[in-house]
Amino acid sequence: MKRTTLDLWVGIFVVAGIGALLFLALKVGNMGAFDSGATYAVNAHFDNIGGLKPRAPVKSAGVVVGRVGEILFDTKNYEAQVVLDIDGRYRFPADSSASIMTSGLLGEQYIALEAGGDPKMLQPGDSLKLTQGAVVLENLIGQFLYNKADEAAAGGTQE
Amino acid sequence: MLDGITRSLRAIGHRVIFSIWRMGVATRFFWLTLLQSGIVLRRPMLVIKEIFSAGVLSLIIILVSGLFVGMVLGLQGYDTLQTYGSEEALGILVALSLVRELGPVVAALLFASRAGSAITAEIGLMKATEQIAAMEMMAVDPVARVVAPRFWGAVISMPLLAALFSAMGIFGGYLVGVVLIGVDEGAFWSQMQAAVDFRDDILNGVIKSVVFGVAVTIIALFEGYDAPPTAEGVSRATTRTVVTSSLAILALDFILTAFMFHGV
Amino acid sequence: MSDNLVEIRDLYFAYSADRMVLQGINLTARRGQVVAIMGNSGCGKTTLFRLIGGALRPTRGILKVDGVSMGELDQAGLYRLRRRMGILFQFGALFTDMTVFDNVAFQLREHTDLPEEVIRDLVLMKLNAVGLRGAQDLLPSELSGGMARRVALARAIALDPALIMYDEPFAGLDPISLGVAGNLIRRLTDTLGLTSLVVTHDVQESLKIVDYVYFVSEGVIVAEGTPAEIKASELPYVHQFVHGEEDGPVPFHYPAADYSRDLELAHA
Numbered sequence: 151m152k153r154t155t156l157d158l159w160v161g162i163f164v165v166a167g168i169g170a171l172l173f174l175a176l177k178v179g180n181m182g183a184f185d186s187g188a189t190y191a192v193n194a195h196f197d198n199i200g201g202l203k204p205r206a207p208v209k210s211a212g213v214v215v216g217r218v219g220e221i222l223f224d225t226k227n228y229e230a231q232v233v234l235d236i237d238g239r240y241r242f243p244a245d246s247s248a249s250i251m252t253s254g255l256l257g258e259q260y261i262a263l264e265a266g267g268d269p270k271m272l273q274p275g276d277s278l279k280l281t282q283g284a285v286v287l288e289n290l291i292g293q294f295l296y297n298k299a300d301e302a303a304a305g306g307t308q309e
Numbered sequence: 310m311l312d313g314i315t316r317s318l319r320a321i322g323h324r325v326i327f328s329i330w331r332m333g334v335a336t337r338f339f340w341l342t343l344l345q346s347g348i349v350l351r352r353p354m355l356v357i358k359e360i361f362s363a364g365v366l367s368l369i370i371i372l373v374s375g376l377f378v379g380m381v382l383g384l385q386g387y388d389t390l391q392t393y394g395s396e397e398a399l400g401i402l403v404a405l406s407l408v409r410e411l412g413p414v415v416a417a418l419l420f421a422s423r424a425g426s427a428i429t430a431e432i433g434l435m436k437a438t439e440q441i442a443a444m445e446m447m448a449v450d451p452v453a454r455v456v457a458p459r460f461w462g463a464v465i466s467m468p469l470l471a472a473l474f475s476a477m478g479i480f481g482g483y484l485v486g487v488v489l490i491g492v493d494e495g496a497f498w499s500q501m502q503a504a505v506d507f508r509d510d511i512l513n514g515v516i517k518s519v520v521f522g523v524a525v526t527i528i529a530l531f532e533g534y535d536a537p538p539t540a541e542g543v544s545r546a547t548t549r550t551v552v553t554s555s556l557a558i559l560a561l562d563f564i565l566t567a568f569m570f571h572g573v
Numbered sequence: 574m575s576d577n578l579v580e581i582r583d584l585y586f587a588y589s590a591d592r593m594v595l596q597g598i599n600l601t602a603r604r605g606q607v608v609a610i611m612g613n614s615g616c617g618k619t620t621l622f623r624l625i626g627g628a629l630r631p632t633r634g635i636l637k638v639d640g641v642s643m644g645e646l647d648q649a650g651l652y653r654l655r656r657r658m659g660i661l662f663q664f665g666a667l668f669t670d671m672t673v674f675d676n677v678a679f680q681l682r683e684h685t686d687l688p689e690e691v692i693r694d695l696v697l698m699k700l701n702a703v704g705l706r707g708a709q710d711l712l713p714s715e716l717s718g719g720m721a722r723r724v725a726l727a728r729a730i731a732l733d734p735a736l737i738m739y740d741e742p743f744a745g746l747d748p749i750s751l752g753v754a755g756n757l758i759r760r761l762t763d764t765l766g767l768t769s770l771v772v773t774h775d776v777q778e779s780l781k782i783v784d785y786v787y788f789v790s791e792g793v794i795v796a797e798g799t800p801a802e803i804k805a806s807e808l809p810y811v812h813q814f815v816h817g818e819e820d821g822p823v824p825f826h827y828p829a830a831d832y833s834r835d836l837e838l839a840h841a
Contacts, residue, residue: 156361157357160357160364160365162365163361163364163365163368163466163469164360166469167470167472169476170469170472170473170475170476171468171469171515174408174472174476174511175507177498178404178476178501178502178511179408179502179505179507205506205509
């Protein structure tokens with residue numbers, strides 16, 4: 151087949167375009183981080199997940215070690231069931247604990263994994279025993295006001 | 310008085326019916342184009358030629374615009390973020406706005422005015438000079454020979470152009486933010502990488518650009534194919550291509566964004 | 574095989590119900606003939622061509638090309654038949670994004686699996702027949718009007734069709750190109766064994782080369798005959814047409830109200 155300058159230009163264009171896509175995927179996005187590797191699923195139950203979203207990061211000591219997979223509602227205990235997809239490279243003790251945290255005051259919510267001391271490691275499909283749900287700001291404020299009111303009432307009777 | 314109202318109401322009704330009618334014809338035209346797309350695989354040279362005229366010839370305007378849009382984002386973003394003391398988030402701001410919105414949308418708008426209008430004008434002129442009729446008389450289906458290769462050439466080019474636009478824009482933001490203003494380079498890239506998700510942001514951006522590409526191209530092809538075969542008809546069709554496809558891009562962008570970033 | 578390549582009997586055609594364009598046309602073109610269809614502008618000549626080419630369907634009547642009735646063909650059959658027809662559009666309708674060579678090669682590449690060397694030989698032969706072998710690398714925009722029409726002719730005969738239709742082949746040509754085009758039509762018809770249908774209003778040039786002439790006016794055939802018969806004809810319409818008279822059966826004035834009343838002379 152005859153090769154023309156037109157083919158060359160189209161070739162350059164396609165290569166540059168795919169290059170830009172790769173740049174976006176690897177350098178700008180986080181695909182290079184671990185999306186390619188195998189993950190294993192671990193369950194965690196929370197009484198309240200707050201504003202947690204699927205694909206939110208799972209961090210341990212501040213390092214992203216996985217992502218939130220599915221979020222379900224467990225009708226047996228009326229709790230939230232969260233599936234965590236943990237990077238296959240990282241293993242955690244079976245008694246590790248998970249808590250839902252907020253990055254900054256109003257930032258995104260993520261799950262923090264705290265490693266335990268059990269020599270047995272978490273297996274795929276296991277459930278985390280120790281969990282700490284999201285702190286709901288309204289409840290916190292309500293509690294605070296309630297305590298203040300209590301204090302004031304106690305002070306009032308004393309006088 | 311009443312007569313005038315009925316007359317204008319009737320005119321509006323006519324316009325509405327006419328537009329819906331045209332929409333139906335355009336849909337049938339789109340379907341016909343897809344049906345005749347086998348030629349694309351049998352004769353790839355035809356598509357390569359159209360990638361050249363749709364993609365390569367739009368390259369300069371896309372690259373230059375991308376660079377400037379990114380540089381403006383860098384300046385404006387820095388100005389705003391600085392008040393909250395979070396300049397390192399500049400990378401996130403530049404990358405997310407480009408990858409999610411500005412890349413696909415602005416690249417598609419530029420593509421509509423550069424390649425879309427060219428497609429309409431070319432096909433309209435081919436019709437006006439009886440080239441389409443001649444092709445039909447030579448027992449060659451013009452939808453297969455003329456329309457389908459242009460469709461696929463443009464649809465393939467569009468996501469590549471959008472990616473180049475975004476990459477160029479991020480480079481522009483980097484130039485202004487890091488090189489010129491002096492935001493920390495490590496923070497710029499690492500924060501960006503932590504915040505930009507491959508599936509949620511980049512892949513959705515690519516999907517957007519493909520959808521826009523299909524919309525712009527089919528509008529451009531249809532306007533050209535449907536244009537009255539006169540100089541005036543072709544020039545009006547070219548204008549209509551740019552206006553209609555720009556509106557379509559923005560409306561589709563709203564719909565797609567609503568689906569992609571607000572669903573759980 | 575019938576001797577008549579094109580046979581039209583009582584053909585009626587209307588774009589919309591209230592405007593009959595053709596009203597009972599009878600026309601025959603025998604194999605090997607050059608047949609001219611003449612008439613003033615807007616008489617339905619081009620419509621007739623589009624009917625023969627199958628771009629339009631007859632409202633009523635019989636239209637047979639090569640023994641096949643055009644009204645009953647499906648898309649595939651129509652495309653098969655069209656490969657046996659060539660049409661020369663008024664201004665050539667060359668593909669503006671291809672060279673002269675690629676234009677002529679177009680049908681060979683679309684419809685055959687011939688190797689490129691064979692296509693090259695065929696194209697050069699066709700281009701040589703119209704005297705433009707040397708112009709093979711030019712683009713249509715670099716050609717004069719007469720050359721563009723000759724290239725279009727080479728393109729129309731690329732697949733050796735049985736029938737060629739010429740839509741106004743003489744319009745807008747200088748006297749030299751005119752003679753060249755006329756002779757070319759006659760010579761190609763004779764040497765390639767074609768049948769040619771020529772729509773024209775260039776009476777003098779076409780009477781030199783054609784075998785038979787039909788005069789169309791207002792959707793009906795008003796006169797027919799060999800060139801000699803036409804020249805001798807005493808019919809007022811033919812006389813006006815052949816001699817280019819200003820007023821006659823085809824009036825100079827568009828129908829209008831009484832002249833003196835329009836100028837309001839009646840009040841004076």
